[in-house]
Amino acid sequence: MRRNSIKFRLFLYSSVVLSVLSVLSGIVVWQVTARAADEAYDGVLGAAALSISETISIGDNSVSVDLPYASFAILGTSGKNRIFYRIVDPSGKLVTGNPVLGIEKKLLAEDQIVFFDSIYRDNKIRVSQVAQYHQGGGGGGWFNVFVGETRETRDQLSRRLAGFVLFPTMLAIVLAVLLLVLAIRSSFQPLRRIEKMLKKRSPADLSPISPGVPTEVEALVDTINGFMDRLNGTLEGLRRVSADAAHQLRTPLAAIRAVSELALDASPNQPFDDYIRRIHSNAVTATELVNQLMTEARLLHSLETGANEPVDLLHTTNRVLSRIRTECWKAHELPHISVRSDRLANETFNFNPVIINEVLKNIVDNAIKHGKGPITVILSDRADQVIIQVCDRGPGIPVEIRGRVFERFVKNPDEKHGSGLGLAIVHQVIQSCGGEIRLNERKSGGLEVELRLPRWPVVRTNHGA
Template structure:
């Protein structure tokens, strides 16, 4: 299953931030509750003391004069409900709510104690103090319990928590944004490596020359080493192909010459037919060898020579004249319409030898597989130049329309051709940073269109030539 390291880092960072936020929220809430309790406990204790000061212990028993101020202090919030209970030294309830604080043992020293409790299903906070009184009938420790519900406390705790958490939430959001930007920035060298590989010439196997972090330095080194080995292998294959083609040219030329000499003599059938077949095969093999050598030379030329401005109008007429001279003894030439000599010069950026081979292969393909008239058109396409070669032939067979520019793809209905011409054209177009496509003409025939750059381009997209 595929996964993204960038997304994993982002998810992990977000999980950590959320976990930190939740833990911080819990701690802040607990501290806020504690701070709220400390603030209100002082008031609650003061109310209990003011009640204790009104207790009198005499002959008639215990009397308590509950001061209004004690409850007025606690009731300032207007939300809390207040409860109290007074217990005499014998443990008997003197007045107040009988069950308030009954879970706590009585105190027998001058101290105060605060605790949480429940009353009628509600949480309450209770202050317990012990006060010693001595009267005519003796003395003892009285316990005073004063409780209140937590509405005001919770409100204060909520406000304190919100004041503390708001900056924390903003800090987490800002931290998340910074983490996203940091992760994207950290992965930018990988995107540069990707662009460096994607936008280079298809035949460029030079090392990746991009500043990379130490963490991926080994990976880039391995890629460079692999490309160096691949370049050595491809160079070896190209050299073997060129050498084989060169070595085959001599015996093929001899075979072709001897077969042509034999055909000039009086031969009986079927010997003449056999010699004719030998001659045809020799011509096909010679063409294939020449194209293989041309391909190897072009690839080397495209890698080593810099591109320059080429007058495509002049080049088209020059290549067309040479091509017609070569083919006039092999086939009957159709009418060929060339760009006018007086047309405005149209310059493109490229390798002149490679562009000449491109025009030649397109023209030969139209002559050998199409029907006349064959026309070469040139025109501007925004800032680029469009080269169009048109014929009135049958077009591209359905069987090869998706693989037309692949190597050794030929019309299954014809024996002639090597299947390399359009493949070489596609490689030249890709190396020049252009585009190539074909379309069937409305009234029959084929149009192959090539878009070439009229200005230098630093980045060539290997996926453009299709």
Template sequence: MARMSIERRLLITTVCLFLVIGSVLVVMVRAYATRAADEAFDRVLTASVLAIADTVGIEEGAVAVDIPYSAFAILGTSRLNRVFYRVTGPDGALVSGAPTLGLDIPAPQDASLQIHDADYRGDPVRIASVQRYRVDTVTGTGGWIGVMVAETREARQELAAQLTFNGMLPAVAIALLSGGLILVSVRSAFSPLRLIESDLRARRPSDLSRIDREVPTEVSALVAALNEFMERLGSVLDGVKRVTADAAHQLRTPLAAIQAQAEVGLEEAQDPSARRRFSRIHHNARDASLLANLLLSDATTMHRLETQEREVVDLRDAIHAALRMLRAESAYARLIQSLDLVVEEEPVPVVAEPVVLKEMVRNLVENAFIHAPGPTDVDLSVKDGKAILRVMDRGPGIPDAAKGKIFQRFARVDARHPGTGLGLAIAKDVAVAFGGSISVADREGGGLIVQVVLPVTRGEGD
């Protein structure tokens, strides 16, 4: 399951909080809008029922009502509403209007105005009712005359929806603006961590220097802990490198002596069994000597990569220097004679550390000599601003399944064959440190091609 970032958690929490607040706000604004719409339309409704109530009377025992035009003209301002009315006499008999309107509403006991919500013919309506006491001028008898006026709620709902929309529009705009500001603030708050991440990713694998970037107080404790950890790790690695380099250096002389003694023993021994033992001693001493040399080369390479400044180096000079080193070793005297070297006529400048670059070339050629004792070709060319160094042999090659592992330290394709599994690993570290890459491919006709690509510089200032 993918882990969720703190930034995303904060944003999701903020969105959820906005949704909760927005939902509560919608409910409150809707309730306020409905109440405001009811108050506005109730004023018109009460004015209409009072206008009708003022015209009712009793004449010669009969209820008379003269409904004024203005009573319904006021309610008719909205085309959405439908209006109903009902007038009843003192005995409750219908005088005029809708006979079933407001039958479920209790009749008022006095002259006070009452407003109710009800249903009429399946539609929700708002009803205003009032009673007026009238006396017959002829007979002198009197009674309460009831007046009801109702209207449907379409116009009220439309006004409530409009008020809700107008009320929520600024709130939504403020929420969007606040959300944008919160998003910018969260990203800005985490930007120091991104800068630290990019700084660490851009470093060379061996760079354990302190993080000197200015960071906020909240992040300073993390940076201080990282710096302290890298200092401790650097001290441990330095100690390991020193021990490795010292051990390798101290082992080279006795291993060379053992190898020489084994060679003498091979020449002098007559017994086949003794010759096999001397041969095995010689083989193991040679492998141990090679491992010691590579360990010393690895320690030297890593140390110089960390401490020495880069400079513009002619890659051709590094190749020639590496071949001179191999030519001085008796084990490769015959193989170096069969090496075919093809380089550019013009200088091939690259930004590198001279000694480390020479060690990389030496390891590549030595790796070819060890695994493919036969004709070896070294080719240097320039293409598209890249220096391409290829070391090609006619050895057994490497299976496709093992090509992805050969750049790992101490990785060997076949333990029965000589080698340490360090040469290509060191070469890869150097190539990557100088901004380049390394790869292997099968050679046509058999063998292996190891290719190093380095960027070519145009001058000292590049």
């Protein structure tokens, strides 16, 4: 496993936690077993101290002790421990035994027994201290008896108990590590299945990844599916543009070729004006079609990659109309176009500037080509929508094609020019941005194209026609 992999980090963190738990459990087990060993042997050690204290007798001027060697024999049955003792009178004077054993402890003045750990001659020992009151001819008082033994037997028992406890604990930890490795590998199986599935796919297969993954991976799979859906929508749009270009350009190009061949075969005395007009007409049709298809491709690309930003609608509209007037002037045409805006004079709204420019240009171009009289662009807003109305005084849209006007390549049969793509492109793009387009018949005659755009558009990913 590589260091920057999730599996390595999971295994590392889990191993550190298990190691810390192992050390802590070892410390706790050692302390508990040591305490258990002390409790097991303290009873015998205390009994030996009591036996010695009961043999103390006080004479007129002396203290005698009859040591019960049977008690020492019991303590020394292991053959490893060494036994020490010390007896002091009420004044703290040594009666018999080792003079420094338990010297750090305060003498007891009541009937009780205590146990403590100590160091004697560089050996760790366990000591029991017993106080007992004795009285004789020379007086009385509390005598203290200290009995100590080295810890060899206790430590041996503690190690055995710790071994009994730690062995299954360590075995459980080893099994936990193995199960952890298996669990990590099993948890990443869905990702490996997704990886293998994507590797086997052809580049053209952008279908969604099938469900059935853990909850933690669902968000990743949904994101991948969303990306592939958007990519598929973009590719479908580009494929449609390419197919439309190949299909629709075939007719005007074939017409240009046929007319040019007729012109070549014509007699020298035959006028060429008619041939030239027909070639020019078909060339114009092909040019318009190419321009519309390029506009569609540019808008599809902008839907995926372009970001929304504050747009000054009045300024943008005036800039688009100025560009259109310049193009018309070059073509020796000068349409009358006016803009009316009150409430949006100094307002901006959040939108894709490329889309708003192309949509405005497309609709106004349609009004110039197919409408009559002056053209008016009205800008307004209502609640959370921005409204753009482009009004002309043309003949409007015939009833027989009004229901299909947003379909691709559907156009007025009475119109010689135009590709039938303009409104279809606008409709598709506006819907993708969460807006809507309406075609209204004006009471005074003409057509009104009304765009309703959201102030904060959410781009949809489906670009199908």
